[in-house]
Amino acid sequence: MKVPILQHLLSYLLPIKLLSAEGKTTPRIHxxxxxxxxxxxxxxxxxxxxxxxxxxxxxxxYLQGDLKQKKDMLxxxxxxxxAVSVLHKLHISMKSTLIDIDPQIxxxxxxxxxxxxxxxxxxxxxxxxxxxxxxxxxYELIVLDVFQDRVVPHFVTTVVFLQKCNNLLKxxxxxxxxxxxxxxPKNWTETLSNIQSIFRIEHTIQIGINRILVLRxxx
Numbered sequence: 001m002k003v004p005i006l007q008h009l010l011s012y013l014l015p016i017k018l019l020s021a022e023g024k025t026t027p028r029i030h031x032x033x034x035x036x037x038x039x040x041x042x043x044x045x046x047x048x049x050x051x052x053x054x055x056x057x058x059x060x061x062y063l064q065g066d067l068k069q070k071k072d073m074l075x076x077x078x079x080x081x082x083a084v085s086v087l088h089k090l091h092i093s094m095k096s097t098l099i100d101i102d103p104q105i106x107x108x109x110x111x112x113x114x115x116x117x118x119x120x121x122x123x124x125x126x127x128x129x130x131x132x133x134x135x136x137x138x139y140e141l142i143v144l145d146v147f148q149d150r151v152v153p154h155f156v157t158t159v160v161f162l163q164k165c166n167n168l169l170k171x172x173x174x175x176x177x178x179x180x181x182x183x184x185p186k187n188w189t190e191t192l193s194n195i196q197s198i199f200r201i202e203h204t205i206q207i208g209i210n211r212i213l214v215l216r217x218x219x
Contacts, residue, residue, distance in 0.1 A: 001111050003033050015039060024102035025148050031080075031108055038112050040080045040105065045149045048079035048109075050116075051089035055179040055212045056143065058205045060086050062214060063141075063175060067092050070140040070175075074168065076128040077146035079105065081113040081121065088117040094141070096121045099131050129155055132164040139168055142176040152180055157191040162198050169217040175202075176215040183209070 007016045015034040023029040023042065032039040037050030051057070060067060067087070071094055075083045078098035087093065096119065100106050103125045110123045124131065128146055142165060146156050155161050157180070165176060176199065182188045188211070195201065199215035206212075 001038075001108075001115060007033065011035065019108070021104045023104070029102070029104065038080050038108075040108070042149050045147060047105075047147065048082045050080070050082060051085040053082035053086060054207055055145070055205075055210055056083050056086045056177065057089075058207065059177045059179075059212050059214055060090060060092075062203055062205065063177075064090055064092075066173075066175065067094075067141065070094055072139050073097070073141040073143065074139040075099065075143045075145065076132070076165070077144065078109055078123065079145070080109040083143050083145070084113050084117060084119055084121060088119065093119060097124065097139075098122070099124050099126055099128050101125070101127050129161065132161065132168060135168060137168070138170040138174075140170050140174045142168060142174075143179075144176060145179045147181070150181055151183060157194055159194050159197060162194060166198050166217055172217050174217050176217075178213045178215060180211045180213070181209050182211060 010016055011033040012035055015032040017030050017032050019031040021029055026042040030041045032041055037052055039046055040048040073094050073096045075098045078100040081098060084096050098121055106123050106125050113121055146153060169176060200218055201213055202216050203214040204211060
C-alpha cells in the first residue's frame with residue numbers, strides 16, 4: 001500500500017489519515033499512517049498499531065520463549081493484523097488464522113501484512129461468535145481482541161463464549177491472550193469470575209484501563 005512521499009514524511013510528526021470507509025460494527029473506520037506504522041481507528045478507539053500495538057506487544061514479550069515453540073495462532077478480532085506484526089518484530093513465525101467481521105478491515109489488513117511481513121496468513125471474514133461455534137480445528141495460541149469502539153461486547157466474556165474458546169485450545173500448554181478494557185468495575189469483577197471458572201490465569205498486564213490476561217487451558 002503506497003503512501004505519497006509528503007504524507008509519508010508528515011506521518012513522522014503526526015498521524016495522517018489516508019483512507020476512510022463505512023464500518024460493519026462502527027459507523028466509520030479510518031486507516032492512518034504514523035511513524036512507519038499502519039493504524040486502524042474508529043470514533044474513540046485505536047484498533048491496530050502495527051508492531052507497536054501495546055497490549056499484544058506486552059503479552060507476546062511475556063510469552064516470547066513459549067511462542068517460539070508454537071506452530072499456529074488464531075486471532076479473534078484481527079484488525080490490521082497487529083498480532084502478526086508483533087510476532088514479526090520478535091522474529092517469530094507461525095501459521096496464523098485471523099478472523100474479523102468487517103470485510104474492509106480484512107481487505108486493508110491482508111494487503112498490509114502481506115507487504116510488510118510476507119507471512120502466510122488465512123484471513124476469514126466472519127462473526128467470531130459463529131466462528132468459534134463452528135470451528136473444529138484447535139490452536140496453540142489464541143488472541144481474543146474484540147472491541148466495538150472502546151467497549152468489549154458482552155458476549156466476549158460470557159461463560160458460553162469463553163468455554164468455546166477454551167475448547168479451541170490444543171492442550172494445557174496452549175495460551176489464550178485476552179485484551180479487555182475496564183469501563184465499569186462491577187462488570188470487570190463479573191468478567192474475572194467467568195474467566196476463572198474456565199481458565200487458569202497465568203499473568204495479568206495492566207496498561208491504563210486495559211487488562212491483558214495470559215490464560216491457560218485447564219486440564
